Amino acid sequence: MRLRPCCSIVTKPAWAVQRLLVISYDDCPLSYLPLHISQSHLPDSQVERHACIFCDDFVLITEGQNVPPELHAQCPSRGIVRILVYAVMAEEAGKPLHVGDTYSEEASRYLAKLADIDTPTRFLFVAFRIPYSPAVGVKLIATPWTDENLQQVEGITAERLRREHRRKGMPESLVEVLHLVALADVRLLVFDSDAPVLNGLTLYDE
Template sequence: MKATTNPFTRGYTQLSYRRVLLVTYADDCPPSYQTLHTSQEHLQDHEIQLFPCVFCDSFTLILEGQSVPEELSEQCQSNGQVRDVLYEVRAVDDGKLIHVGDTPTAEGAQALIRVLSFQTGHYSRSWEISTSHLTPRAFERLQRFAESSTQIGLEFECFLLTDSDSVGCKLYNTPWTDENLLPTENITAAELRQQQLNLGLPESLVNVLFLASQADIRFLVFDPSAPVLENLPLLHTAPKLSIVGPVSPHSSAL
């Protein structure tokens, strides 16, 4: 199933950092953010900061005190000076690589990534959403699976919530991607999807489970009275409530 935006995704993904150099050159030009050539990545910050440099669109070289091949330095037509060394934190948001912020040290960047990635816990890995995102047939099929003592397998199992008309799903080995499934389960995401369909799972249910899995959701509860999730298709009459973003402890993303 193709989707431009996964409605289960919350916050930044694929957080990373890199060292960048704040370089000044011509008086009438703004500072430029550059990266070192791979041959000089071993240099410590104090061996870079406030040193003169040469650079091009692809990389920067520190010449003072360094042995640089002439054919490499000749690629750099601009002269400048490294005014500062920064550690840029980047992330993917809505499929696009964005700049999150800068820190003065690698340790600071790593700490920021730990905070933003919630490595001390998992943000929005449990969701309660409206059954309106399933066809009536799909929800009935899910209820029957939950009532049965038979293990479904295929990377999830379901259960009934006895005090309501809700059905929960526990997803395993998320995200359901080739990169994650092949090493552990020796199966591709497409093969898993087809096996679920072959088992008799309606396509509307498989679609929702796959979207949730790709956002690394582990628990998904379908409740007739729960809010609908924005940007997730409605397949029959929906309640008026809606989830539109990060939620409070009393709303649907737990």
């Protein structure tokens, strides 16, 4: 994310990406929960469409996995993991904020690659690695990405910028998140897989 030239730096609270499992069970609404830390290493292929047990705080995959009895006893509900989402979240003014969802880590890998090279100027953002952390930061330029502002600063429309991002192979999920964040005039975004879960966060289907 780059900053608009000749403007003061405005930073928002750190943003984070949380891996959540979408669980269906009985005739109840879908539940969104994280994997228990003991299974956080499991790849998506060993989680999606697999049987699981869960409680209010976490999920444990039972299909193909050995679950310790003490953890099994904490999970009274059974279900199926339908899909995984990577929720982009933040906290602003002391309140949890849900920015959007993506359905793979492709966007994070894309950003990590950009962080190791010079991001093309016309992207209107710069990706960078954060030392001693797995997090990747993005500095946005010329926000908000509205037609009015982009025409004035860069001589382009928001849709043209979207097309440029897609033309360069940017994952659609990352395009959506960056443009949503830039539209809100956020200047600094951090994708951090180690960020803690935000208590009370409301989640929505994409």
